Amino acid sequence: MGQKDLAAKQFERSPEVFADIINALVYEGEQVTDARNLRPAPTESLYAAKNGVLRNQYNDVSKYEIKEGRIAVQYTLENQSRPDYRILLRKAGYEGAIYRQQYDGGDTYPAITLVLYWGDRRWKPGTDLHSFFGRKKIHSMAREYIDNISLHIYPMKHLPKEIRQRFKSDMRVVADYLAEGKAYIPTKQRITDVEGTMRILYALTGETDFIDNLGELQKQQEKGEKITMEYALTRMKREGREQGIKEGKKEGKKEGMIHCAKAFVQEAMVQKQSQEYILSMLQTCFQLKEEEAVSLYREGAVRP
Numbered sequence: 001m002g003q004k005d006l007a008a009k010q011f012e013r014s015p016e017v018f019a020d021i022i023n024a025l026v027y028e029g030e031q032v033t034d035a036r037n038l039r040p041a042p043t044e045s046l047y048a049a050k051n052g053v054l055r056n057q058y059n060d061v062s063k064y065e066i067k068e069g070r071i072a073v074q075y076t077l078e079n080q081s082r083p084d085y086r087i088l089l090r091k092a093g094y095e096g097a098i099y100r101q102q103y104d105g106g107d108t109y110p111a112i113t114l115v116l117y118w119g120d121r122r123w124k125p126g127t128d129l130h131s132f133f134g135r136k137k138i139h140s141m142a143r144e145y146i147d148n149i150s151l152h153i154y155p156m157k158h159l160p161k162e163i164r165q166r167f168k169s170d171m172r173v174v175a176d177y178l179a180e181g182k183a184y185i186p187t188k189q190r191i192t193d194v195e196g197t198m199r200i201l202y203a204l205t206g207e208t209d210f211i212d213n214l215g216e217l218q219k220q221q222e223k224g225e226k227i228t229m230e231y232a233l234t235r236m237k238r239e240g241r242e243q244g245i246k247e248g249k250k251e252g253k254k255e256g257m258i259h260c261a262k263a264f265v266q267e268a269m270v271q272k273q274s275q276e277y278i279l280s281m282l283q284t285c286f287q288l289k290e291e292e293a294v295s296l297y298r299e300g301a302v303r304p
Contacts, residue, residue: 007203
């Protein structure tokens, strides 16, 4: 599993975020699923391989919704960072295991699986079994008997605004930042899970500022500071400017040292000082590396 999938999995384990995703995507923004009614569901199931050996398979995040003391529905979130047509078969295996388990039990309940696609490329593989087997030479009459399992895929980096507005949790912050890119305008929405939000943004964008400033953001949150994307990005920009100033001063000091070293080399050569003496002075007095000292000496030696 890639870092994107792992970060998303960790982020979605929060009952509040999980419930928010279900309400936004399944119930179109209606607050149907309550985070307080969610319980962890197994993410491992078994299947028999070709040689008869039992193997395990894992889905990402799965939770039961409990109503009146019984399981009303089992929701599963699958994270994908790359298009993969085989996820159709995985879904069939996951949900098949859930329903098979109910066969010997008393209660029955539906299984709902959502695929959260975090990739940049458009999802081209088919999203149902009929299209999956579309290129196979199957008799047209037989096709009518193929149960059509479908994927419910959501391109999380490209969700339209009307869908993103349904989110109430930290997922709104993540979805907006990914979808709007450079046009993103930070909001004053409070970030509840600072670590999870910063880590998933880092994993999905590669922007190290989210990780570099995580510790300080957590400290400020512990002190009672309201952490928002506006606050976080303002701090990151300030830290970036300060670091740039430090680097600029360091670079300027280095350039000044090189300028003085060049003048020294010219004067030493006029005085016909030995190469050994000049190189030694460059390294000890001007604190240059050996290769830098040699380069400056050669540069001075070829000047007219």
